[in-house]
Each structure stands twice: as C-alpha cells, then as structure tokens.
Amino acid sequence: MELIAVDYQAPNADKLFVESLRTTGFGVLKNHPIDQQRVRSIYQNWQAFFNSSDKENFAYSKENHDGFFSTSVSETAKGFKKKDIKEYYHYYPWGRCPESLKQEISDYYRDTNALASELLTWVEKHSPAEVSAKYSQQLSSMVTNSEQTLLRILHYPPLDGSEEPDAIRAAAHEDINLLTILPAANEPGLQVKGVADSWIDVPCDFGNLIVNIGDMLQEASGGYFPSTTHRVINPEGSDQTKSRISLPLFLHPNPEVVLSERHTAKSYLKERLDELGV
Numbered sequence: 001m002e003l004i005a006v007d008y009q010a011p012n013a014d015k016l017f018v019e020s021l022r023t024t025g026f027g028v029l030k031n032h033p034i035d036q037q038r039v040r041s042i043y044q045n046w047q048a049f050f051n052s053s054d055k056e057n058f059a060y061s062k063e064n065h066d067g068f069f070s071t072s073v074s075e076t077a078k079g080f081k082k083k084d085i086k087e088y089y090h091y092y093p094w095g096r097c098p099e100s101l102k103q104e105i106s107d108y109y110r111d112t113n114a115l116a117s118e119l120l121t122w123v124e125k126h127s128p129a130e131v132s133a134k135y136s137q138q139l140s141s142m143v144t145n146s147e148q149t150l151l152r153i154l155h156y157p158p159l160d161g162s163e164e165p166d167a168i169r170a171a172a173h174e175d176i177n178l179l180t181i182l183p184a185a186n187e188p189g190l191q192v193k194g195v196a197d198s199w200i201d202v203p204c205d206f207g208n209l210i211v212n213i214g215d216m217l218q219e220a221s222g223g224y225f226p227s228t229t230h231r232v233i234n235p236e237g238s239d240q241t242k243s244r245i246s247l248p249l250f251l252h253p254n255p256e257v258v259l260s261e262r263h264t265a266k267s268y269l270k271e272r273l274d275e276l277g278v
C-alpha cells in the first residue's frame, strides 16, 4: 500500500483521490485551498492555550462534549486499556471557545467544511451505481448545516518518562464520522494500517491535507469505502521533548440522517461513544 499526495488542481484530482480513499481509506491532497498560514497560526496559538492554565476554565461539558478534555479524561481507544497520551479541545460553532482564539478557528471551521462538502461530491460522483443506490440522500446534503461536525484541536504533550508503559499518543482506532479532514501536523507520527499488520507512515509534509474515511461512510456505502485503522506513535530520542499539535475535523451528518438499514447517524454515534466510555 502506498499513499501518494494528489494535486487538488489536477484535472483528474477527483478520480485519483477517490481511488485512493477506496483502496486505502486515506487520501492525501496537496495544492488545496486551505490557508496554510492560518493552520500554522492555529498551531501556535493553541499550543500557547494548552501551555496555559486558562484551559482549566473550559473543562468539557458532559452534556454537550464541547471544551477542554485533559489527559486524565481523554479517550481510551476501543479494545485498549491505557488512555491515549493526549489532551484536546472540542470546538463547535455553538460551543464555548476562548475569545481570543474564536475568529481564527471559526474561519478555519467554515473553510474546511466547504472543502469537505466538495470532497463528498467527489466521493458520490465516483461511487459505483450499486453503492450510490445505498445512499439515503446525497452525501454532501447529509452534512448541510450540521451542528454535529466537530473540530478537535489536539495536543500531544512532550514525553517525560512518567507515561504508563505501552501507552501511546493515539492507540489504533477508526474514526466514527463520515470523513475526517486533517492538515499535516507539526510533527510526524501518524500511521495507517496496511495489509498483514504493517504500519505505513502517512506523508506528513506541512501543507498536505489528509482525508480519511470514517465508520459512518463505511456503513453508508455498505463497506465499499473502508474506514481504515490508524494511530499516532510516540516520538523517540530528542523528539520526545516536542509537543505535537493536530487539527482533525470530524464530519458528522445531521442526527436524523439514515446511514443504513441498521442505523441513523444518531443511533450510530451513541453506540460508538458508549463503547469509548466518553
């Protein structure tokens, strides 16, 4: 398995990109419209937020799942016992956000959602007829004005040796949502599972945009688009002293959207969150 960055401006970008999603669950875009200066600035500004005690004023709300999740409450991946070594902030346009960070992150949220809708039209265009027939409505319309789409600002702190043995930054997991849009992080570590238990580094050149299939699109496409397992490994040597920031946008349909005969988006999300214990 190989992941190649597709040039968003190329005439056949849609076809190449969807082929990559189909065969690997991942697609990498370069030359795309997401403002990289803004991404860089978000990484810097949120690093400062995670370094400050202000984050404690935004402790996550159990009811709405917005706000700051400290390392002590962060996720344990399905099937694992150790918590991931990470803290994060859940941003929703309707949720809480530190005032000084709001404009930039909401602009980013808006632009990335617009691109994500376009990518869903690419997926739809290149779905075979028998797969399209399973979609209960146009894929891009599933997320129109969705209040569920979540932007997670993730901070993986430097390692200081006090971590639990076997704990890693993000244990192997699949994403729950339709598509995930992830700008290359400021440090490497993201890997995708290939055949025969091999792990492949996701090309992490700054400026690349990584897109992956989540379980909801796998469900809606009857398994045609695979939700591929991925993880974030710990840095080694002198890189252990470095933080890592990443910024996945998890594209979630409106709750009443029918994904399959078994599930609406709402029932599916509930089942998965219960499993995660969050």
Ligand SMILES: O=C(O)CCC(=O)C(=O)O
Pocket: 152, 154, 170, 175, 182, 185, 190, 230, 231, 232, 246, 247, 248
């Ligand atoms: O930090 C990353 O690069 C990926 C994070 C991730 O896979 C997730 O939060 O679901």
Ligand SMILES: [Fe+2]
Pocket: 173, 174, 175, 230
């Ligand atoms: Fe993920």
